[in-house]
Amino acid sequence: DIQMTQSPASLSASLEEIVTITCQASQDIGNWLSWYQQKPGKSPQLLIYGATSLADGVPSRFSGSRSGTQYSLKISRLQVEDIGIYYCLQAYSAWTFGGGTKLELK
Amino acid sequence: EVQLVESGGGLVQPGRSLKLSCAASGFTFSNYYMAWVRQAPKKGLEWVATISTSGSRTYYPDSVKGRFTISRDNAKSSLYLQMNSLKSEDTATYYCARRQDGYNSHYFDYWGQGVMVTVSS
Numbered sequence: 001d002i003q004m005t006q007s008p009a010s011l012s013a014s015l016e017e018i019v020t021i022t023c024q025a026s027q028d029i030g031n032w033l034s035w036y037q038q039k040p041g042k043s044p045q046l047l048i049y050g051a052t053s054l055a056d057g058v059p060s061r062f063s064g065s066r067s068g069t070q071y072s073l074k075i076s077r078l079q080v081e082d083i084g085i086y087y088c089l090q091a092y093s094a095w096t097f098g099g100g101t102k103l104e105l106k
Numbered sequence: 107e108v109q110l111v112e113s114g115g116g117l118v119q120p121g122r123s124l125k126l127s128c129a130a131s132g133f134t135f136s137n138y139y140m141a142w143v144r145q146a147p148k149k150g151l152e153w154v155a156t157i158s159t160s161g162s163r164t165y166y167p168d169s170v171k172g173r174f175t176i177s178r179d180n181a182k183s184s185l186y187l188q189m190n191s192l193k194s195e196d197t198a199t200y201y202c203a204r205r206q207d208g209y210n211s212h213y214f215d216y217w218g219q220g221v222m223v224t225v226s227s
Contacts (some may be wrong), residue, residue: 042153043219055215089151
């Protein structure tokens with residue numbers, strides 16, 4: 001089974017700050033990775049697919065990148081509406097979510 | 107507008123069964139793989155089941171294999187999850203999700219609002 005190790009588990013950042021969340025895959029998963037944002041009491045929303053492609057309607061301050069088996073989600077200028085929990089998801093073999101990153105305002 | 111609306115949740119005793127439904131609208135349901143994803147209280151997301159467009163192929167993680175059955179009725183644009191031999195650890199919010207297929211990528215592009223299942227005596 002493929003494991004996705006997501007870090008950090010929690011993160012406190014200031015408005016306009018650059019935020020980076022990473023997921024480490026236990027094996028090669030190519031670009032079969034997506035990122036989701038979940039706000040309190042809501043269902044997850046797609047942000048990034050194919051490791052680097054921005055989903056429709058998602059602000060351009062969000063971006064995804066890949067270096068080998070490490071994947072990153074970057075928020076270039078944190079806004080108050082970005083607060084929530086972020087998850088990565090691999091779809092290369094079955095489906096495995098990362099453990100989540102809780103993003104809070106400092 | 108794509109909509110996925112789950113129903114059928116509730117309180118159930120350990121060892122009993124429950125069937126969830128997901129009503130889809132706003133897209134051609136029969137063209138898409140569909141899935142169930144769950145989230146235990148205050149926990150992360152866990153994939154539960156996926157079904158092919160025709161329903162002929164189904165996929166499960168070991169945690170639910172043999173107990174849960176995913177199915178669909180394309181004529182009714184509906185997805186189902188039959189859950190048998192329920193355990194306390196199955197307590198979660200269950201989300202219906204649409205699988206989208208991109209170039210070298212699969213992902214969930216639409217999610218329902220979720221339905222709560224509580225397994226307790």
